[in-house]
Amino acid sequence: MRRTAAVLAGKATAALSRMTRRGGGTTLPGDVARAIDPDVLRKLAKDLSHGSVVITGTNGKTTTARLISWLLEGAGHRIVTNRAGANLIFGATAAALDSAGADGRLRADWGVFEIDEASLKFAIDEIEPKVVIVLNLFRDQLDRYGELESIAKKIEAALTTMPDGGRALLNADDPRVAEIGLNQPNPPLWFGLDDTSVASRELPHAADARTCPRCGSSLVFEAVYVGHDGLYSCPNGDFARPVPELTATNIELGGFEYLAMDIGGTRFELQLGGLYNAYNVLAAYAAGRTLGLEPAYMAERLREFRSAFGRQERLEFRGRNLNLVLSKNPAGFNETLRTAVDLAHGNSFLIALNDRKADGTDVSWIWDVDFEQLRGKSHVVLPGGTRAHDLAVRLKYAGVDAMKPETDPGKALDVLVKATPEGETAHLLCTYTAMLDLRAELVRRGWAKPYWET
Amino acid sequence: MANHKKRFTVGWLYPDLMNIYGDRGNILTLLKRAEWRDFEARLIELKRGTTRHMDEVDVFFFGGGQDREQALVYEDLIEHKQPPLERAVATGAVVLAVCGGYQLLGHHYTTAEGERFPGIGLIDVTTEAGKRRFIGDVVVDTDIIDLTPATLVGFENHSGRTFLGPGAIPLGKVRMGFGNNGSDGLEGCRQGGVVGTYLHGSLLPKNPHLADHLIRTALRRRGVDDLSRLDDSVELAAHDWILERAQRRQPARARPPQQSHSTPASIAEKRAP
Numbered sequence: 200m201r202r203t204a205a206v207l208a209g210k211a212t213a214a215l216s217r218m219t220r221r222g223g224g225t226t227l228p229g230d231v232a233r234a235i236d237p238d239v240l241r242k243l244a245k246d247l248s249h250g251s252v253v254i255t256g257t258n259g260k261t262t263t264a265r266l267i268s269w270l271l272e273g274a275g276h277r278i279v280t281n282r283a284g285a286n287l288i289f290g291a292t293a294a295a296l297d298s299a300g301a302d303g304r305l306r307a308d309w310g311v312f313e314i315d316e317a318s319l320k321f322a323i324d325e326i327e328p329k330v331v332i333v334l335n336l337f338r339d340q341l342d343r344y345g346e347l348e349s350i351a352k353k354i355e356a357a358l359t360t361m362p363d364g365g366r367a368l369l370n371a372d373d374p375r376v377a378e379i380g381l382n383q384p385n386p387p388l389w390f391g392l393d394d395t396s397v398a399s400r401e402l403p404h405a406a407d408a409r410t411c412p413r414c415g416s417s418l419v420f421e422a423v424y425v426g427h428d429g430l431y432s433c434p435n436g437d438f439a440r441p442v443p444e445l446t447a448t449n450i451e452l453g454g455f456e457y458l459a460m461d462i463g464g465t466r467f468e469l470q471l472g473g474l475y476n477a478y479n480v481l482a483a484y485a486a487g488r489t490l491g492l493e494p495a496y497m498a499e500r501l502r503e504f505r506s507a508f509g510r511q512e513r514l515e516f517r518g519r520n521l522n523l524v525l526s527k528n529p530a531g532f533n534e535t536l537r538t539a540v541d542l543a544h545g546n547s548f549l550i551a552l553n554d555r556k557a558d559g560t561d562v563s564w565i566w567d568v569d570f571e572q573l574r575g576k577s578h579v580v581l582p583g584g585t586r587a588h589d590l591a592v593r594l595k596y597a598g599v600d601a602m603k604p605e606t607d608p609g610k611a612l613d614v615l616v617k618a619t620p621e622g623e624t625a626h627l628l629c630t631y632t633a634m635l636d637l638r639a640e641l642v643r644r645g646w647a648k649p650y651w652e653t
Numbered sequence: 654m655a656n657h658k659k660r661f662t663v664g665w666l667y668p669d670l671m672n673i674y675g676d677r678g679n680i681l682t683l684l685k686r687a688e689w690r691d692f693e694a695r696l697i698e699l700k701r702g703t704t705r706h707m708d709e710v711d712v713f714f715f716g717g718g719q720d721r722e723q724a725l726v727y728e729d730l731i732e733h734k735q736p737p738l739e740r741a742v743a744t745g746a747v748v749l750a751v752c753g754g755y756q757l758l759g760h761h762y763t764t765a766e767g768e769r770f771p772g773i774g775l776i777d778v779t780t781e782a783g784k785r786r787f788i789g790d791v792v793v794d795t796d797i798i799d800l801t802p803a804t805l806v807g808f809e810n811h812s813g814r815t816f817l818g819p820g821a822i823p824l825g826k827v828r829m830g831f832g833n834n835g836s837d838g839l840e841g842c843r844q845g846g847v848v849g850t851y852l853h854g855s856l857l858p859k860n861p862h863l864a865d866h867l868i869r870t871a872l873r874r875r876g877v878d879d880l881s882r883l884d885d886s887v888e889l890a891a892h893d894w895i896l897e898r899a900q901r902r903q904p905a906r907a908r909p910p911q912q913s914h915s916t917p918a919s920i921a922e923k924r925a926p
Contacts, residue, residue, distance in 0.1 A: 341673065341810060346719040409669060415725045417669060417700075560789065561808045563675030563854045588891035592858045595887050596681045604890070 203303035205236035206243075209296040226285045229292035240288065241325040243295040243305045249276065251310035251326045252486055253319070255354065256334025256370070258531045259479045260286060260313035262471075262506060263334060266483035268311045270492055273500040276308040286315045288322060309490075316350045320357040327362040330489050332482050336375045337426050337530035338567075340559035347375065355379040358387075368485045370478060371443040372428040378412045380441065390485045391443035394450045394460075397474055398422035398429060403533055403569060413437035425475050426530030445488070447481045450474070454543035455513075455522060465494040469501050473538040475531065516646055518621040523637070526628040527558065529567035536572045539626045546577050547625040549615045550594075551584035551608070551633035558630040562586050570597040579618040579625070583611040584633040608636040659877065661687035661868065664697045664710030666734065667718070667726045671754060674810065676716035678855025679749065682864045683712055690881050701729040707737040711871035712747045715754030717811075717853065723753050727770070730757060735773045742775065745874035747846040747867050751856060755841075755849035756780045756813055776844045777820030780813045783835075787811055791830030791852055792899045793840045797866060804828070805840075805860050806895040807852025815851075817842050824850055829899045846870060859895065861888040 209232030216227055232239045244251060254263050268278045281294035291312045299305045314322040316336070323331065333354060338347055358367050358379065369380040371389035380387040392398075402409065402423055409418050411433035418438075423429040432439035451459040455472030462484050469480060480501065487497050506512065512523040524539070526532040539545040554560050570593055573580055580601040582590035587604035594601040602618070605611040619625045629637060663683050680696060687694040697706045718726065742748060750758050759778035762770045793805040805825060814834035817823060823833070824841025832840035832851065841850035848867065850856065857864040861883070869880055 338673070346673070348719050348721045410722070410725060561674070561810060561854070563678065563808060566675035566678030566681070566855050566858070567672075586894075588887075588894045589859070591887050592891045593678070596678070596685050596858060 201236045205232040205239040206303040226289045229289035240292045244326045246305035249308045250329040252330045253328040254332045257337040259334045263479040264313040279307045280311040286313045332368045335373045339528040371441045389443040390445040393446035395422045411438045475534045520624040522626045532568040545626045547579040547619040549581045549627045551629040552586040553584045553633040555632045574598045608640045658693040661692040664713045666715040670722035671716045671718035674853035679857045682857035715750040717752030747871040750849045777818035780815045783814045787831035792828040793825035795825035808854040809851045859891045861885045
């Protein structure tokens with residue numbers, strides 16, 4: 200049987216990849232299996248006894264997938280999920296292969312897959328999810344994905360192919376996501392934040408979707424939560440934020456350690472940081488409700504949630520606390536900076552920028568990040584990564600007194616630790632492969648597990 | 654006291670819509686480098702519907718946008734901005750236009766379907782749509798007199814192919830990358846006080862010598878003859894890093910061009926949706 204051969208070949212590839220230490224075998228097995236049987240994921244997805252949840256959007260996919268998996272696992276379900284941010288269709292295939300038995304069958308209840316914006320069409324076609332979540336659409340890696348508009352159109356077209364009984368859960372606060380949802384034949388379930396006390400009134404420079412899709416006028420924002428996500432309307436009355444069915448209110452933010460909010464009358468408290476995570480929690484709640492989980496159970500379970508690899512990870516190292524945060528585009532970066540500076544009162548930073556394919560080879564986006572937030576507020580700011588020199592220029596023009604750029608990850612760690620007093624926290628804000636580099640350096644020194652084990 | 658300071662004014666055309674490739678870096682570089690020399694630097698945002706203070710601008714910046722945004726600024730550009738922009742350039746103001754802004758300042762842009770959109774014809778260039786997108790680092794050898802170093806570095810991401818008419822001269826020759834059209838080895842254009850280019854990255858932060866060239870040219874009409882020197886070691890280290898990497902990669906790129914159909918498709922290419 201072709202499918203069994205594909206599954207076995209994929210599994211063998213994964214084992215080989217791990218053995219040769221080429222990485223976690225998080226996507227290559229998918230390539231191999233799909234070459235043997237292009238329908239392997241479609242077949243494996245049909246084995247899932249309950250169905251699948253697919254999460255897409257620029258920021259928050261990994262954390263939201265982890266939250267949903269955590270909720271479903273706690274309710275006694277067996278989960279298949281593409282854990283390590285391998286979010287192309289190959290990564291989803293590899294995850295399914297990993298959980299399949301020697302007979303080529305998948306024994307699990309739910310699939311929870313984070314899917315790259317551009318791959319959503321294939322995921323909906325092959326996985327036939329029960330729930331698709333669209334979190335947000337920010338500018339990200341223009342060299343690789345192209346313009347935001349073409350991504351938005353792809354998502355819009357993909358959602359029209361949802362299987363019968365499937366439900367789209369969309370962020371009403373994101374104007375471009377709202378436009379996608381309003382163009383769907385079946386009304387989506389809208390979610391959004393409803394607490395202007397944690398909002399600002401001004402759009403950051405990196406805001407994208409700020410014109411009315413109908414008349415082209417600039418949207419008026421009453422409140423801005425994250426990036427261009429907020430409470431907006433067209434001055435001519437042609438377009439406005441859809442009224443969300445599910446909202447988060449009474450939001451409380453406590454650095455990187457604490458996030459609380461009311462959803463549907465239930466108080467949620469998590470060990471997570473940043474307003475952006477309020478969206479992820481709300482999206483996970485929306486998925487949980489759609490799949491029949493009880494609010495009280497979800498609140499209880501989420502208290503114990505721990506964040507995903509490198510998304511917000513704390514390691515202790517020579518008496519210093521290292522807080523590793525993936526920061527890969529202006530919207531996300533601005534929020535991590537805001538959390539680190541304003542809420543966590545961070546004093547020590549390593550900002551690591553790489554320009555490999557997975558990071559995006561175009562680093563011009565750093566000029567859209569408000570590094571001005573660090574001005575006069577932090578003692579140690581060390582530019583790192585392959586493009587440390589570009590960061591040094593950015594910081595200079597932001598008026599931040601930065602240290603000499605250090606392109607070598609090992610040396611950067613040494614400099615950072617030396618400059619950070621014992622007992623204090625250093626925040627490591629890194630692009631994807633810059634984080635892998637630092638993580639590898641930490642593993643080499645025995646401080647953390649390799650990423651495919653987390 | 655502030656009254657005694659000399660003014661330097663930057664006009665940003667459509668900051669809310671034409672800002673896709675980190676264009677704020679160009680604005681910040683112009684403003685800061687004037688401030689560091691004790692000018693009173695100010696920014697005027699030229700959004701749709703306004704022409705306020707356009708006659709006071711020393712350097713205009715016109716960046717790239719997405720197709721949707723570009724379509725939104727098009728009418729406003731022709732209706733409102735074109736006359737004051739032409740007047741400003743005629744009286745010695747400077748314009749830096751990148752990518753989409755560069756194309757819109759030319760005579761016209763022809764789409765793949767043959768549809769022709771007129772630009773404002775401030776520079777003698779025309780652009781036509783190309784199939785393949787040119788994406789990657791660019792190194793340009795420029796022949797602007799007195800520019801040290803004589804290289805410009807940046808990043809390009811465009812499918813338009815721009816060709817210069819006799820009225821425009823190139824910004825420089827491409828050492829690495831594609832430039833205007835990928836065929837004649839030229840990058841950007843200069844015509845009077847207008848500089849058009851496909852380079853972002855942002856362009857000016859890593860090319861402080863070009864930033865100063867623009868500031869100096871624009872301030873000449875205000876009786877400012879020269880600019881004081883600044884410490885550019887941080888900026889030039891970033892510039893040199895790109896040059897050095899280009900040199901390391903150059904041997905591979907110097908080979909005769911391969912036919913694309915003879916190149917085996919890599920897994921990465923197959924993955925592209």
